[in-house]
Amino acid sequence: MNVPDDLLYTRSHEWIRREGENIRVGITDHAQAELTDVVFVELPKVGAQVEAQTAIAVVESVKAASDIYAPVKGTVVEANSALTNNPALINTDPFGEGWIFALKIEKADDLKNLQSAQTYKDQIG
Amino acid sequence: MSNTAGKKTPLYGEHVRLGARMVPFGGWLMPVQYSGIVDEHQAVRNAVGMFDISHMGQFIVSGTGARDWLDTMLTNNVAKLDVGQGQYTFLLNNNGGVIDDLIVYRTGDAEFLLVVNAAKVGEDFVWLEDHNVGQVSNLPSAKNRKLEACATLKNRSASFGGVAIQGPRVIDLFHELLGQDVELPARNCIRDFVIENMPVSVARTGYTGEDGVEVFFRANDAAKFWNLVLERGKKIGAKPCGLGARDTLRLEMCYPLNGSDLSAERNPIEAGLGFFVDLEKRAFTGRDKLLDTKTNGARERLVAFKMNEKGPPPRPHYALFSKGNRVGEITSGTLSPSLNIGIGMGYVSAASAKIGTPLEVEIRGQKFPATIEKKPLYKKQS
Numbered sequence: 001m002n003v004p005d006d007l008l009y010t011r012s013h014e015w016i017r018r019e020g021e022n023i024r025v026g027i028t029d030h031a032q033a034e035l036t037d038v039v040f041v042e043l044p045k046v047g048a049q050v051e052a053q054t055a056i057a058v059v060e061s062v063k064a065a066s067d068i069y070a071p072v073k074g075t076v077v078e079a080n081s082a083l084t085n086n087p088a089l090i091n092t093d094p095f096g097e098g099w100i101f102a103l104k105i106e107k108a109d110d111l112k113n114l115q116s117a118q119t120y121k122d123q124i125g
Numbered sequence: 126m127s128n129t130a131g132k133k134t135p136l137y138g139e140h141v142r143l144g145a146r147m148v149p150f151g152g153w154l155m156p157v158q159y160s161g162i163v164d165e166h167q168a169v170r171n172a173v174g175m176f177d178i179s180h181m182g183q184f185i186v187s188g189t190g191a192r193d194w195l196d197t198m199l200t201n202n203v204a205k206l207d208v209g210q211g212q213y214t215f216l217l218n219n220n221g222g223v224i225d226d227l228i229v230y231r232t233g234d235a236e237f238l239l240v241v242n243a244a245k246v247g248e249d250f251v252w253l254e255d256h257n258v259g260q261v262s263n264l265p266s267a268k269n270r271k272l273e274a275c276a277t278l279k280n281r282s283a284s285f286g287g288v289a290i291q292g293p294r295v296i297d298l299f300h301e302l303l304g305q306d307v308e309l310p311a312r313n314c315i316r317d318f319v320i321e322n323m324p325v326s327v328a329r330t331g332y333t334g335e336d337g338v339e340v341f342f343r344a345n346d347a348a349k350f351w352n353l354v355l356e357r358g359k360k361i362g363a364k365p366c367g368l369g370a371r372d373t374l375r376l377e378m379c380y381p382l383n384g385s386d387l388s389a390e391r392n393p394i395e396a397g398l399g400f401f402v403d404l405e406k407r408a409f410t411g412r413d414k415l416l417d418t419k420t421n422g423a424r425e426r427l428v429a430f431k432m433n434e435k436g437p438p439p440r441p442h443y444a445l446f447s448k449g450n451r452v453g454e455i456t457s458g459t460l461s462p463s464l465n466i467g468i469g470m471g472y473v474s475a476a477s478a479k480i481g482t483p484l485e486v487e488i489r490g491q492k493f494p495a496t497i498e499k500k501p502l503y504k505k506q507s
Contacts, residue, residue: 036146036369037163039460040437042489058489060438062162062460063369 001124002029004095008111009120010071015095016114019102022077023111026099027059027068027090030124035061038090043079044101050074052110057100059090072110074103131155134179135286135347143365151244153180155368162369166462169333169374172362173292175354176371178339179347181287182246184239184253185279191235194275198256198410199229200393202403206231211313211328213401216241216249221392221414225249226383228330230315238315238326240287240339242383250280256410286347290354291337291374294361299338301357309338323350332371334378334503376457377503379429379470385441386427386456386470395423395472397500425453426478429502432467432486433494439469439486446485446492447477455486461503467495468502 003009008016013031017024032038042058050056055067056076079101083089090098105111115123131154140147145156156177158165168174186195196203201214211230218224225245230238241249257274290298299307302320310316315328323346331337342350355363372382381387381396393402394415402415432439439458444451458469473484480499485492 034146036158037161042437058437060460062373062438062462063157065437065440 001033002095003117003121003124005117007095007117008071008114009117009123010069010114011123012069014068014071016071016111017099018111022102022104023071023074024078024099024102025068025071026094028120028124029094031066032091032094032098035059035064035066035090037062038087041080041083041087041090041100043081043083044076046076046079048076050076050103052113059087059100068100070103071114072103072105073107074105076101077104078102132180134177135344136177136179136288136351139348139351140177140365145365145367148368150368151180151242153243155180156365158367158369159365162367162373163462165364165366165370166373168362168364169292169335169366169370170463171293172364173290173294173298173337173358174333174364174366174370175351175358176289176291176366176368177286177351178289179286179344180243182239182241182243182249182280182282183285183287183341184241184250185232185236185281186239186253186276187233187236187279188274188276189235191237191276192231194257195229195237196406197408198253199227200402200409200411200415201229202406203229203231203237208233209310209314209316211315211330215393215398215401216252217392217409217411217415218252218389219410220389221394221411221418222389223383223387223391223393223396224252224389226381226387228328230328232315232326238341240328240341244384246280246282250278253278284344285341286344286350287339287341288351288354289331289333289337289339289371290363291331291333291335291366292363293336294363295335295337297361298354298358298363301361302353320350321353325350332378332380333374334380334501334505335374372457373459373462376459376468376470377461377463377501379500379502381427381470382457391427391472392418394418395425396427423475425472426475427456427470427472428478428482428497429470429500430468430484430486430495431461431464431498431502433496435466436493437488438467439488439493439495444487445471445473445495446487447473447482452477452484463503467493469495473497 040060057068438460453473455471
Protein backbone atom coordinates (compact mmCIF):
# COMPACT_ATOMS: atom_id res chain seq x y z
CA MET A 1 0.00 0.00 0.00
CA ASN A 2 1.36 3.39 -1.01
CA VAL A 3 1.92 5.85 1.89
CA PRO A 4 4.00 8.80 0.65
CA ASP A 5 6.51 10.01 3.24
CA ASP A 6 6.02 13.73 2.53
CA LEU A 7 2.35 13.81 3.63
CA LEU A 8 0.56 13.98 6.97
CA TYR A 9 -2.31 11.63 7.86
CA THR A 10 -5.42 11.43 10.03
CA ARG A 11 -6.68 8.37 11.88
CA SER A 12 -9.75 8.58 9.62
CA HIS A 13 -7.57 7.94 6.52
CA GLU A 14 -7.29 11.44 5.03
CA TRP A 15 -3.92 12.61 3.71
CA ILE A 16 -2.77 16.23 4.05
CA ARG A 17 -0.28 18.04 1.83
CA ARG A 18 1.08 21.32 3.11
CA GLU A 19 1.02 24.11 0.46
CA GLY A 20 2.10 27.29 2.25
CA GLU A 21 -0.91 28.62 4.18
CA ASN A 22 -3.15 26.00 2.63
CA ILE A 23 -3.47 22.26 2.89
CA ARG A 24 -4.74 19.89 0.20
CA VAL A 25 -6.71 16.87 1.41
CA GLY A 26 -7.72 13.53 -0.04
CA ILE A 27 -8.15 9.95 1.11
CA THR A 28 -5.32 7.45 1.25
CA ASP A 29 -4.60 4.56 -1.07
CA HIS A 30 -5.57 2.24 1.77
CA ALA A 31 -8.92 4.04 2.20
CA GLN A 32 -9.79 3.95 -1.50
CA ALA A 33 -8.97 0.24 -1.63
CA GLU A 34 -11.22 -0.37 1.38
CA LEU A 35 -14.05 1.69 -0.10
CA THR A 36 -13.82 0.02 -3.54
CA ASP A 37 -15.19 1.68 -6.71
CA VAL A 38 -16.01 5.29 -5.87
CA VAL A 39 -19.19 6.32 -7.70
CA PHE A 40 -20.10 9.68 -6.16
CA VAL A 41 -18.38 12.48 -4.27
CA GLU A 42 -20.17 15.25 -2.41
CA LEU A 43 -17.79 18.22 -2.22
CA PRO A 44 -17.68 20.96 0.42
CA LYS A 45 -18.69 24.50 -0.59
CA VAL A 46 -15.83 26.85 -1.34
CA GLY A 47 -15.83 29.57 1.31
CA ALA A 48 -17.28 27.33 4.04
CA GLN A 49 -15.66 27.68 7.45
CA VAL A 50 -15.05 24.28 8.93
CA GLU A 51 -14.05 22.91 12.31
CA ALA A 52 -11.51 20.15 12.84
CA GLN A 53 -12.92 16.61 12.74
CA THR A 54 -16.26 17.62 11.24
CA ALA A 55 -17.62 15.77 8.20
CA ILE A 56 -17.45 18.14 5.23
CA ALA A 57 -17.47 15.79 2.23
CA VAL A 58 -18.88 12.36 1.38
CA VAL A 59 -17.28 9.66 -0.74
CA GLU A 60 -19.68 6.96 -1.92
CA SER A 61 -18.75 3.58 -3.31
CA VAL A 62 -21.17 1.04 -4.73
CA LYS A 63 -21.49 -0.43 -1.25
CA ALA A 64 -21.43 2.48 1.18
CA ALA A 65 -21.23 6.21 1.91
CA SER A 66 -18.24 7.45 3.94
CA ASP A 67 -17.78 10.86 5.55
CA ILE A 68 -14.59 12.79 4.91
CA TYR A 69 -13.43 15.01 7.76
CA ALA A 70 -11.71 18.37 7.91
CA PRO A 71 -8.32 17.52 9.46
CA VAL A 72 -8.00 20.97 11.09
CA LYS A 73 -9.98 24.19 11.44
CA GLY A 74 -10.00 26.39 8.33
CA THR A 75 -11.81 27.76 5.29
CA VAL A 76 -12.50 25.75 2.14
CA VAL A 77 -10.61 27.45 -0.71
CA GLU A 78 -10.90 24.78 -3.40
CA ALA A 79 -13.02 21.70 -4.13
CA ASN A 80 -12.03 19.23 -6.82
CA SER A 81 -14.89 19.55 -9.29
CA ALA A 82 -13.22 16.97 -11.59
CA LEU A 83 -14.55 14.37 -9.15
CA THR A 84 -18.14 15.25 -10.03
CA ASN A 85 -17.80 13.73 -13.49
CA ASN A 86 -15.05 11.28 -12.65
CA PRO A 87 -15.31 10.11 -9.04
CA ALA A 88 -13.08 7.11 -9.88
CA LEU A 89 -10.06 9.46 -9.84
CA ILE A 90 -10.06 8.71 -6.10
CA ASN A 91 -9.38 5.06 -6.94
CA THR A 92 -6.91 5.58 -9.76
CA ASP A 93 -4.87 8.47 -8.32
CA PRO A 94 -5.75 8.96 -4.63
CA PHE A 95 -2.73 11.18 -3.82
CA GLY A 96 -2.86 13.22 -7.05
CA GLU A 97 -5.85 13.88 -9.34
CA GLY A 98 -8.10 12.36 -6.70
CA TRP A 99 -7.62 15.16 -4.14
CA ILE A 100 -10.93 16.31 -2.63
CA PHE A 101 -10.58 19.82 -1.20
CA ALA A 102 -8.08 22.47 -0.08
CA LEU A 103 -8.33 24.45 3.16
CA LYS A 104 -6.76 27.71 4.23
CA ILE A 105 -5.71 26.79 7.72
CA GLU A 106 -6.14 28.99 10.74
CA LYS A 107 -3.15 27.90 12.86
CA ALA A 108 -0.15 26.04 11.50
CA ASP A 109 0.20 24.58 15.00
CA ASP A 110 -2.97 22.54 14.46
CA LEU A 111 -1.06 20.38 12.00
CA LYS A 112 1.01 19.05 14.88
CA ASN A 113 -1.93 16.87 15.87
CA LEU A 114 -1.71 14.91 12.62
CA GLN A 115 0.20 11.68 12.09
CA SER A 116 3.42 11.07 10.20
CA ALA A 117 3.60 8.56 7.35
CA GLN A 118 5.29 6.06 9.66
CA THR A 119 2.60 6.32 12.35
CA TYR A 120 -0.10 5.94 9.69
CA LYS A 121 1.66 2.89 8.28
CA ASP A 122 1.63 1.36 11.75
CA GLN A 123 -2.07 2.19 12.10
CA ILE A 124 -3.11 0.37 8.94
CA GLY A 125 -0.73 -2.49 9.65
CA MET B 126 -9.56 -5.48 8.26
CA SER B 127 -12.66 -6.82 9.95
CA ASN B 128 -12.10 -10.54 9.49
CA THR B 129 -13.80 -11.19 12.81
CA ALA B 130 -16.30 -13.90 13.61
CA GLY B 131 -17.67 -15.98 10.81
CA LYS B 132 -17.78 -19.49 9.46
CA LYS B 133 -15.61 -20.33 6.47
CA THR B 134 -16.95 -22.01 3.35
CA PRO B 135 -14.87 -24.79 1.77
CA LEU B 136 -13.74 -22.12 -0.74
CA TYR B 137 -12.40 -19.69 1.87
CA GLY B 138 -8.77 -20.54 1.07
CA GLU B 139 -9.36 -19.92 -2.65
CA HIS B 140 -10.88 -16.50 -1.96
CA VAL B 141 -7.96 -15.44 0.18
CA ARG B 142 -5.47 -16.76 -2.37
CA LEU B 143 -7.22 -14.70 -5.09
CA GLY B 144 -6.94 -11.56 -2.96
CA ALA B 145 -10.64 -11.20 -2.23
CA ARG B 146 -11.84 -8.74 0.37
CA MET B 147 -13.62 -10.87 2.97
CA VAL B 148 -16.58 -9.59 4.97
CA PRO B 149 -18.98 -11.13 7.49
CA PHE B 150 -22.32 -12.00 5.89
CA GLY B 151 -25.13 -14.06 7.40
CA GLY B 152 -22.74 -15.62 9.90
CA TRP B 153 -20.12 -16.40 7.24
CA LEU B 154 -16.91 -14.83 6.02
CA MET B 155 -17.59 -14.19 2.36
CA PRO B 156 -15.80 -12.41 -0.49
CA VAL B 157 -17.40 -9.04 -1.24
CA GLN B 158 -15.12 -8.46 -4.24
CA TYR B 159 -11.96 -9.58 -6.03
CA SER B 160 -11.13 -7.25 -8.93
CA GLY B 161 -13.88 -4.73 -8.14
CA ILE B 162 -17.67 -4.71 -7.96
CA VAL B 163 -18.20 -2.93 -11.28
CA ASP B 164 -15.67 -5.10 -13.13
CA GLU B 165 -17.24 -8.31 -11.77
CA HIS B 166 -20.73 -7.02 -12.55
CA GLN B 167 -19.73 -6.45 -16.18
CA ALA B 168 -18.09 -9.88 -16.38
CA VAL B 169 -21.46 -11.45 -15.53
CA ARG B 170 -23.42 -9.23 -17.93
CA ASN B 171 -20.95 -9.79 -20.80
CA ALA B 172 -19.13 -13.10 -20.26
CA VAL B 173 -19.38 -15.28 -17.18
CA GLY B 174 -18.76 -14.93 -13.44
CA MET B 175 -18.61 -17.44 -10.60
CA PHE B 176 -19.89 -16.85 -7.07
CA ASP B 177 -19.35 -18.97 -3.98
CA ILE B 178 -22.80 -19.89 -2.66
CA SER B 179 -21.58 -22.59 -0.27
CA HIS B 180 -22.93 -20.54 2.63
CA MET B 181 -26.48 -21.19 1.45
CA GLY B 182 -28.35 -23.95 3.22
CA GLN B 183 -29.32 -27.25 1.64
CA PHE B 184 -32.08 -29.41 3.10
CA ILE B 185 -33.25 -32.78 1.84
CA VAL B 186 -36.90 -33.60 2.43
CA SER B 187 -37.89 -37.16 1.61
CA GLY B 188 -40.53 -39.79 2.15
CA THR B 189 -43.94 -40.63 0.74
CA GLY B 190 -45.50 -37.70 2.62
CA ALA B 191 -42.80 -35.19 1.60
CA ARG B 192 -44.66 -33.61 -1.31
CA ASP B 193 -47.98 -33.08 0.45
CA TRP B 194 -46.26 -31.82 3.56
CA LEU B 195 -44.06 -29.33 1.65
CA ASP B 196 -47.21 -28.07 -0.05
CA THR B 197 -48.54 -27.09 3.37
CA MET B 198 -45.27 -25.32 4.27
CA LEU B 199 -44.49 -23.45 1.03
CA THR B 200 -46.48 -20.95 -1.04
CA ASN B 201 -45.83 -22.24 -4.56
CA ASN B 202 -47.36 -25.47 -5.86
CA VAL B 203 -44.93 -28.30 -5.12
CA ALA B 204 -47.34 -30.87 -6.58
CA LYS B 205 -46.78 -29.33 -10.01
CA LEU B 206 -43.09 -30.26 -10.00
CA ASP B 207 -41.96 -33.24 -12.06
CA VAL B 208 -38.77 -34.97 -11.06
CA GLY B 209 -35.87 -32.69 -12.07
CA GLN B 210 -37.87 -29.46 -11.86
CA GLY B 211 -37.58 -26.63 -9.38
CA GLN B 212 -39.51 -23.51 -8.36
CA TYR B 213 -38.98 -20.31 -6.41
CA THR B 214 -41.18 -20.23 -3.32
CA PHE B 215 -41.67 -18.80 0.17
CA LEU B 216 -41.67 -20.20 3.68
CA LEU B 217 -44.12 -18.06 5.67
CA ASN B 218 -44.95 -17.54 9.32
CA ASN B 219 -48.53 -17.82 10.60
CA ASN B 220 -49.10 -14.17 9.80
CA GLY B 221 -48.07 -14.54 6.16
CA GLY B 222 -44.72 -12.82 6.78
CA VAL B 223 -41.66 -14.15 5.00
CA ILE B 224 -39.36 -16.42 7.00
CA ASP B 225 -37.37 -17.21 3.88
CA ASP B 226 -37.44 -17.27 0.11
CA LEU B 227 -35.95 -20.41 -1.40
CA ILE B 228 -35.87 -22.78 -4.32
CA VAL B 229 -37.34 -26.25 -4.00
CA TYR B 230 -36.22 -28.92 -6.49
CA ARG B 231 -37.87 -32.29 -6.89
CA THR B 232 -34.83 -34.54 -7.10
CA GLY B 233 -36.68 -37.87 -6.95
CA ASP B 234 -40.17 -39.37 -6.80
CA ALA B 235 -40.27 -38.68 -3.09
CA GLU B 236 -37.22 -36.48 -2.59
CA PHE B 237 -36.81 -32.72 -2.58
CA LEU B 238 -33.84 -30.37 -2.27
CA LEU B 239 -34.44 -26.98 -0.63
CA VAL B 240 -31.82 -24.27 -1.15
CA VAL B 241 -32.28 -21.59 1.51
CA ASN B 242 -30.59 -18.35 2.59
CA ALA B 243 -27.40 -18.63 4.67
CA ALA B 244 -28.59 -16.45 7.54
CA LYS B 245 -31.84 -18.42 7.77
CA VAL B 246 -30.61 -22.00 7.81
CA GLY B 247 -31.14 -22.43 11.55
CA GLU B 248 -34.48 -20.67 11.70
CA ASP B 249 -35.86 -22.44 8.61
CA PHE B 250 -34.80 -25.84 9.87
CA VAL B 251 -36.33 -25.37 13.31
CA TRP B 252 -39.56 -24.05 11.78
CA LEU B 253 -39.79 -27.00 9.39
CA GLU B 254 -38.94 -29.49 12.10
CA ASP B 255 -41.50 -28.03 14.50
CA HIS B 256 -44.16 -28.36 11.82
CA ASN B 257 -43.12 -31.83 10.75
CA VAL B 258 -45.46 -33.54 13.18
CA GLY B 259 -48.48 -34.84 11.38
CA GLN B 260 -49.87 -31.40 10.77
CA VAL B 261 -51.03 -32.48 7.37
CA SER B 262 -54.24 -32.37 9.41
CA ASN B 263 -55.30 -29.46 7.22
CA LEU B 264 -55.79 -31.95 4.46
CA PRO B 265 -59.11 -33.76 4.11
CA SER B 266 -57.66 -36.79 5.86
CA ALA B 267 -57.65 -34.96 9.20
CA LYS B 268 -59.31 -37.86 10.91
CA ASN B 269 -56.39 -40.08 10.04
CA ARG B 270 -53.88 -37.57 11.31
CA LYS B 271 -50.74 -39.24 12.43
CA LEU B 272 -48.41 -37.88 15.03
CA GLU B 273 -45.24 -39.17 13.47
CA ALA B 274 -43.24 -37.00 11.11
CA CYS B 275 -44.73 -36.22 7.69
CA ALA B 276 -41.34 -36.45 6.02
CA THR B 277 -37.67 -37.03 6.71
CA LEU B 278 -35.88 -33.71 7.03
CA LYS B 279 -32.13 -33.52 6.73
CA ASN B 280 -29.78 -30.53 6.81
CA ARG B 281 -26.85 -31.36 4.54
CA SER B 282 -25.49 -27.79 4.41
CA ALA B 283 -22.18 -28.56 6.13
CA SER B 284 -21.16 -31.38 3.81
CA PHE B 285 -22.06 -29.63 0.54
CA GLY B 286 -20.75 -26.57 -1.24
CA GLY B 287 -22.01 -24.67 -4.24
CA VAL B 288 -21.24 -22.02 -6.81
CA ALA B 289 -23.39 -19.89 -9.08
CA ILE B 290 -21.96 -19.59 -12.59
CA GLN B 291 -23.73 -16.76 -14.35
CA GLY B 292 -23.47 -14.97 -17.65
CA PRO B 293 -24.23 -15.26 -21.38
CA ARG B 294 -21.21 -17.53 -21.96
CA VAL B 295 -22.17 -20.19 -19.41
CA ILE B 296 -22.89 -22.67 -22.23
CA ASP B 297 -19.43 -22.11 -23.70
CA LEU B 298 -17.98 -22.77 -20.29
CA PHE B 299 -19.85 -26.06 -19.99
CA HIS B 300 -18.62 -27.04 -23.42
CA GLU B 301 -15.12 -26.58 -22.02
CA LEU B 302 -16.00 -28.67 -18.97
CA LEU B 303 -18.05 -31.48 -20.51
CA GLY B 304 -17.53 -31.36 -24.25
CA GLN B 305 -19.54 -29.94 -27.14
CA ASP B 306 -22.41 -32.41 -26.74
CA VAL B 307 -23.32 -31.40 -23.22
CA GLU B 308 -26.84 -30.14 -22.76
CA LEU B 309 -27.64 -28.06 -19.74
CA PRO B 310 -30.92 -28.67 -17.90
CA ALA B 311 -33.82 -26.44 -18.97
CA ARG B 312 -34.65 -23.26 -17.04
CA ASN B 313 -35.42 -24.06 -13.35
CA CYS B 314 -34.49 -27.70 -13.81
CA ILE B 315 -31.77 -29.69 -12.07
CA ARG B 316 -29.68 -32.60 -13.31
CA ASP B 317 -26.73 -34.61 -12.05
CA PHE B 318 -23.41 -34.71 -13.89
CA VAL B 319 -19.96 -36.07 -13.24
CA ILE B 320 -17.23 -33.55 -13.96
CA GLU B 321 -13.64 -34.81 -13.60
CA ASN B 322 -14.83 -37.56 -11.23
CA MET B 323 -16.79 -35.08 -9.16
CA PRO B 324 -20.50 -35.81 -8.82
CA VAL B 325 -22.34 -32.48 -9.11
CA SER B 326 -25.94 -31.29 -9.39
CA VAL B 327 -26.47 -28.52 -11.92
CA ALA B 328 -29.56 -26.32 -11.67
CA ARG B 329 -30.42 -23.79 -14.39
CA THR B 330 -31.20 -20.84 -12.19
CA GLY B 331 -29.59 -17.76 -10.69
CA TYR B 332 -29.87 -14.38 -9.06
CA THR B 333 -28.42 -12.14 -11.76
CA GLY B 334 -30.87 -12.00 -14.67
CA GLU B 335 -28.36 -13.71 -16.96
CA ASP B 336 -28.43 -17.26 -18.20
CA GLY B 337 -26.65 -19.38 -15.65
CA VAL B 338 -26.51 -22.32 -13.32
CA GLU B 339 -26.05 -23.11 -9.68
CA VAL B 340 -23.84 -26.13 -9.11
CA PHE B 341 -23.84 -28.14 -5.89
CA PHE B 342 -21.02 -30.51 -4.95
CA ARG B 343 -19.48 -32.27 -1.99
CA ALA B 344 -17.58 -29.87 0.25
CA ASN B 345 -14.42 -31.96 -0.37
CA ASP B 346 -14.62 -31.22 -4.09
CA ALA B 347 -15.22 -27.47 -3.71
CA ALA B 348 -11.70 -26.15 -4.29
CA LYS B 349 -11.07 -28.56 -7.18
CA PHE B 350 -14.30 -27.61 -8.92
CA TRP B 351 -13.75 -23.86 -8.37
CA ASN B 352 -10.24 -23.95 -9.82
CA LEU B 353 -11.30 -26.13 -12.73
CA VAL B 354 -13.95 -23.59 -13.76
CA LEU B 355 -11.55 -20.66 -13.47
CA GLU B 356 -8.90 -22.48 -15.49
CA ARG B 357 -11.22 -23.73 -18.25
CA GLY B 358 -13.11 -20.44 -18.29
CA LYS B 359 -10.05 -18.25 -18.62
CA LYS B 360 -10.29 -17.79 -22.38
CA ILE B 361 -13.96 -16.82 -22.26
CA GLY B 362 -13.31 -14.25 -19.54
CA ALA B 363 -14.67 -16.12 -16.50
CA LYS B 364 -14.04 -14.22 -13.30
CA PRO B 365 -14.56 -14.91 -9.61
CA CYS B 366 -17.27 -12.57 -8.32
CA GLY B 367 -18.24 -11.45 -4.83
CA LEU B 368 -21.30 -10.46 -2.89
CA GLY B 369 -20.96 -6.85 -4.04
CA ALA B 370 -21.62 -7.68 -7.69
CA ARG B 371 -24.21 -10.26 -6.67
CA ASP B 372 -26.14 -7.44 -5.01
CA THR B 373 -25.95 -4.94 -7.90
CA LEU B 374 -26.87 -7.66 -10.43
CA ARG B 375 -29.90 -8.88 -8.47
CA LEU B 376 -31.11 -5.36 -7.73
CA GLU B 377 -31.08 -4.39 -11.42
CA MET B 378 -33.41 -7.39 -11.88
CA CYS B 379 -35.48 -6.42 -8.78
CA TYR B 380 -34.90 -9.83 -7.23
CA PRO B 381 -35.61 -9.43 -3.52
CA LEU B 382 -33.02 -9.92 -0.78
CA ASN B 383 -34.42 -11.52 2.36
CA GLY B 384 -33.77 -9.37 5.41
CA SER B 385 -33.91 -6.22 3.28
CA ASP B 386 -36.79 -6.39 0.78
CA LEU B 387 -38.45 -9.33 2.52
CA SER B 388 -39.02 -9.76 6.23
CA ALA B 389 -41.24 -11.42 8.81
CA GLU B 390 -43.44 -8.30 8.73
CA ARG B 391 -44.03 -8.33 4.96
CA ASN B 392 -45.89 -10.88 2.88
CA PRO B 393 -45.19 -11.90 -0.74
CA ILE B 394 -48.29 -10.10 -2.07
CA GLU B 395 -47.06 -6.78 -0.63
CA ALA B 396 -43.66 -7.54 -2.17
CA GLY B 397 -45.29 -7.97 -5.60
CA LEU B 398 -44.33 -11.65 -5.72
CA GLY B 399 -47.82 -13.16 -5.86
CA PHE B 400 -46.72 -15.12 -8.92
CA PHE B 401 -44.95 -17.52 -6.56
CA VAL B 402 -47.98 -18.01 -4.33
CA ASP B 403 -50.68 -20.51 -5.26
CA LEU B 404 -53.80 -19.40 -3.42
CA GLU B 405 -55.74 -22.22 -5.10
CA LYS B 406 -53.95 -24.68 -2.87
CA ARG B 407 -56.19 -25.90 -0.10
CA ALA B 408 -53.97 -24.97 2.78
CA PHE B 409 -50.51 -23.65 3.55
CA THR B 410 -49.09 -21.64 6.41
CA GLY B 411 -49.95 -17.96 5.98
CA ARG B 412 -52.63 -18.53 3.32
CA ASP B 413 -55.45 -16.74 5.18
CA LYS B 414 -53.41 -13.60 5.55
CA LEU B 415 -52.38 -13.63 1.89
CA LEU B 416 -55.99 -14.10 0.81
CA ASP B 417 -56.92 -11.13 2.98
CA THR B 418 -54.19 -8.95 1.41
CA LYS B 419 -55.19 -10.10 -2.06
CA THR B 420 -58.87 -9.32 -1.41
CA ASN B 421 -58.53 -6.06 0.49
CA GLY B 422 -55.34 -4.77 -1.09
CA ALA B 423 -51.95 -4.20 0.47
CA ARG B 424 -51.41 -1.11 2.62
CA GLU B 425 -47.89 -0.77 1.22
CA ARG B 426 -46.19 -2.23 -1.83
CA LEU B 427 -42.61 -2.92 -2.80
CA VAL B 428 -41.78 -0.73 -5.78
CA ALA B 429 -38.70 -0.31 -7.95
CA PHE B 430 -37.45 3.16 -8.78
CA LYS B 431 -34.77 4.88 -10.76
CA MET B 432 -33.20 8.25 -9.97
CA ASN B 433 -34.05 10.91 -12.55
CA GLU B 434 -30.55 12.39 -12.56
CA LYS B 435 -27.02 11.49 -11.64
CA GLY B 436 -26.31 12.11 -7.97
CA PRO B 437 -25.65 10.27 -4.74
CA PRO B 438 -26.77 6.63 -4.89
CA PRO B 439 -29.96 5.73 -3.01
CA ARG B 440 -29.36 3.44 -0.04
CA PRO B 441 -31.35 1.31 2.42
CA HIS B 442 -33.38 3.27 5.00
CA TYR B 443 -33.41 6.58 3.11
CA ALA B 444 -36.91 8.08 3.26
CA LEU B 445 -39.14 8.22 0.17
CA PHE B 446 -41.52 11.14 -0.45
CA SER B 447 -44.35 11.75 -2.86
CA LYS B 448 -45.81 15.25 -3.29
CA GLY B 449 -44.04 16.32 -0.13
CA ASN B 450 -45.39 13.51 2.05
CA ARG B 451 -43.31 10.71 3.42
CA VAL B 452 -44.66 7.55 1.77
CA GLY B 453 -42.06 4.94 2.66
CA GLU B 454 -38.46 3.87 2.95
CA ILE B 455 -35.81 2.30 0.73
CA THR B 456 -35.04 -1.38 1.39
CA SER B 457 -32.32 -1.82 -1.29
CA GLY B 458 -30.43 0.81 -3.24
CA THR B 459 -27.23 1.22 -5.19
CA LEU B 460 -25.66 2.74 -8.24
CA SER B 461 -26.57 0.48 -11.14
CA PRO B 462 -23.36 -0.41 -13.01
CA SER B 463 -25.37 -1.33 -16.14
CA LEU B 464 -27.57 1.78 -16.21
CA ASN B 465 -25.02 4.10 -14.56
CA ILE B 466 -27.72 5.70 -12.40
CA GLY B 467 -29.07 5.20 -8.90
CA ILE B 468 -31.71 2.49 -8.53
CA GLY B 469 -33.54 0.92 -5.64
CA MET B 470 -36.59 -0.71 -4.17
CA GLY B 471 -38.71 0.25 -1.22
CA TYR B 472 -42.12 -0.12 0.35
CA VAL B 473 -44.44 2.84 -0.29
CA SER B 474 -48.11 3.38 0.53
CA ALA B 475 -50.34 1.69 -2.04
CA ALA B 476 -51.69 5.02 -3.29
CA SER B 477 -48.17 6.07 -4.32
CA ALA B 478 -47.11 2.72 -5.75
CA LYS B 479 -48.17 3.10 -9.39
CA ILE B 480 -45.61 2.87 -12.17
CA GLY B 481 -44.64 6.36 -13.28
CA THR B 482 -45.28 7.97 -9.90
CA PRO B 483 -42.68 10.64 -9.16
CA LEU B 484 -40.86 10.13 -5.86
CA GLU B 485 -38.23 12.02 -3.95
CA VAL B 486 -35.39 10.35 -2.09
CA GLU B 487 -34.06 12.18 0.95
CA ILE B 488 -30.28 11.96 1.08
CA ARG B 489 -28.46 13.84 3.84
CA GLY B 490 -31.31 16.32 4.20
CA GLN B 491 -31.67 17.03 0.50
CA LYS B 492 -34.37 15.62 -1.81
CA PHE B 493 -33.52 14.02 -5.16
CA PRO B 494 -36.16 13.17 -7.81
CA ALA B 495 -36.84 9.56 -8.79
CA THR B 496 -39.58 7.70 -10.66
CA ILE B 497 -41.29 4.38 -9.97
CA GLU B 498 -40.45 2.01 -12.81
CA LYS B 499 -41.66 -1.33 -14.06
CA LYS B 500 -39.69 -4.34 -12.78
CA PRO B 501 -37.07 -5.39 -13.79
CA LEU B 502 -35.11 -2.14 -13.97
CA TYR B 503 -32.55 -3.69 -16.33
CA LYS B 504 -33.47 -5.45 -19.54
CA LYS B 505 -30.95 -7.22 -21.68
CA GLN B 506 -30.38 -5.69 -25.12
CA SER B 507 -30.65 -8.48 -27.63
